[in-house]
Amino acid sequence: MTAAAVLRVATQLVDGIQEGLARRGFDDVRPVHGFAFARISGTQATTADLAAHLGITKQAAAQLVDHLLQRGYLTREADPRDGRAKLLVLTERGRACTTAAEQAANDVVQRWKQQLSPQRFAEMRDGLNQIAVPGRLRPAW
Secondary structure, three states, X not given: OOHHHHHHHHHHHHHHHHHHHHHOXXXXXXXXXXXXXXXXXXXXXXXXXHHHHHOOOHHXXXXXXXXXXXXXXXXXXXXXXXXXXXXXXXXXXXXXXXXXXXXXXXXXXXXXXXXXXXXXXXXXXXXXXXXXXXXXXXXXX
């Protein structure tokens, strides 16, 4: 296995998710939004938390949040821990987009499953699960 092959497979997954989202009516989100949704849906998050998670500036995170707010994917709610902070919360549309992304990812994996024998697919799945480091899901930029 080469690093280039792993990167190509990752690209296939990301591209497949994007195509699946567009087919399901979510053509105004990009891969970075999915990483944002993963952080926001996991635990309470502010724009500053999102910036730290994504490895971007607070200003860039604020622009990303504004994009998602304008399109109805997020709302801001008062943070009971800090009166100055606002928590980011997925709306019904945001949760629907997350579900659509999961379905699109499963579609890609099913295509891979059809390309390999059951044994080879199980070996690939088990190998990836063995070497994947647990932790946050974020872009690698």
